[in-house]
Amino acid sequence: MSNTPAAEAARRRTFAIISHPDAGKTTLTENLLLAGGAIRAAGQVRARGENRRTRSDWMKIERERGISVSASVMTFDHDGLMFNLLDTPGHEDFSEDTYRTLTAADAAVMVLDAAKGIEPQTLKLFEVCRLRDIPIVTFINKMDREAQDPFALLDEIATKLQLDPAPLYWPAGSGGRFKGMIDLRAQTFIPYNRNRDEGHDPAVPLNGNAVDRYLDPAEREEAEEGAMLVQEASKPFDPEAFLEGHMTPVIFGSALRHFGVDELLATLGAFAPPPKAVKVEKGGQTSEVSPGDPEVSGFVFKVQANMDPNHRDRIAFFRLTSGKFQRGMKLKSQGTGKQMSVNAPIMFFASDRELAEEAFAGDVIGIPNHGVLRVGDSLSETGTLRFAGLPNFAPEILRRVRVRDPLKAKHLKKALEGLAEEGVTQLFRPELGSDFVVGAVGQLQFEVMADRLGNEYALDVIFEASPFAEARWLGGTDADIENFRSTHRTAMASDIDNSPVFLAKSAWEINYVAERYPKVSFQRTRERG
CATH class of the missing domain: 3.40.50.300 (P-loop containing nucleotide triphosphate hydrolases)
Structure with missing residues (x-):
């Protein structure tokens, strides 16, 4: 063949x-x-x-x-x-x-x-x-x-x-x-x-x-x-x-x-079907990328840190959508325009990892990187293709988090940002106050977070009740969002991408402000990438 x-x-x-x-x-x-x-x-x-x-x-x-x-x-x-x-x-x-x-x-x-x-x-x-x-x-x-x-x-x-x-x-x-x-x-x-x-x-x-x-x-x-x-x-x-x-x-x-x-x-x-054509945005136009297209392209759907406890590694899981990928190739990120040489891509064979010399549409390779790649990133040889972003969902539980040893506050910030980039948790930085607010879909995520912060970062953390119960991303013109932000400073935060987030004490509060600010949308999901 x-x-x-x-x-x-x-x-x-x-x-x-x-x-x-x-x-x-x-x-x-x-x-x-x-x-x-x-x-x-x-x-x-x-x-x-x-x-x-x-x-x-x-x-x-x-x-x-x-x-x-x-x-x-x-x-x-x-x-x-x-x-x-x-x-x-x-x-x-x-x-x-x-x-x-x-x-x-x-x-x-x-x-x-x-x-x-x-x-x-x-x-x-x-x-x-x-x-x-x-x-x-x-x-x-x-x-x-x-x-x-x-x-x-x-x-x-x-x-x-x-x-x-x-x-x-x-x-x-x-x-x-x-x-x-x-x-x-x-x-x-x-x-x-x-x-x-x-x-x-x-x-x-x-x-x-x-x-x-x-x-x-x-x-x-x-x-x-x-x-x-x-x-x-x-x-x-x-x-x-x-x-x-x-x-x-x-x-x-x-x-x-x-x-x-x-x-x-x-x-x-x-x-089961082989890989199919995928919708993509190029120069503001929507088109399709087919598996047999010559340009190598794909998207990052997961980032995993510290898979190997002996090395502080960080691996982006990259799903190929077209072309023939070869080790050492240069790929560009659509979001940042940054180019990276993929010199040590990984294929996961059961319990073993091997260097991927080549890969094709449908394959998933691991790209080791130090915080360069994020969930939702679109990569291609030209850097001009953008795949639909992957969604973030409004968290169902919000907690404040702090580290028992105040001298390690800086380390906590870095560790939480790492976990947020992996998609393990969502991280919100309130505009007022110094405690981080972390969001999760369920209680077990906090246990996983505490476990990983302890094992991988040697941080002893405490999760405390947060005054907030709901988080919503804000949509609208910059002027409308700024108008809303100026009157709700105590409830405003930004996420890992610096997008504005409204932290509410209840679902009732969201409905109340949504009625008063019809030009601002309060969104349950936000696309990354």
């Missing part, structure tokens, strides 16, 4: 995994890496020491709590395709980080717990996918435990998500009675083995006697009847409807027992 940007982009599959906490996302991630040949045995990377972790959960607080707090990427080559798996935080407090990660994904795998179905957080994340027209593959996990009736699960997908479920497989039993699944297209039976170390037997034809080794007559009748019913009741899988976001192919399995994972990977390879 030719090594042209268009041909290379066509073999990329960049996808994210979305789920409710505890649905088994991290286990599925590990087993996808195993199925893709990126690791040799599930869990073996962790067994070889903390610095060789398969799982993306590298932060101390993640290891202690068993939750994913920061999104990362893992790349693996399988069956002639290059897969980029974007791991997203599963905890609801980190929806903003998840939203940004989904801007870099071309497809998503929605993991449902077979016993719980669609949970509130899954619904929230699904809405984000719908906003961005991201096609979704559904993996119903934990079939080896007690589960809801599969028809009820499909019905829930149809009613709660307004999405046509199209099962590609049908389970035979669940919990202790789980015996495997029927491949509805190939008309074969895929046996399940409870002892994962022995592996699972290969599929056998459904119309012969080989199935009788795995299912007794009653089980076989039940499975075949269910398969027949679901094919009559469901719309047949239509790849076009899937790509348009109207239909989701459904696979059943158990990530922990590595069952159904190979089928999920094959489904992603066959049906």
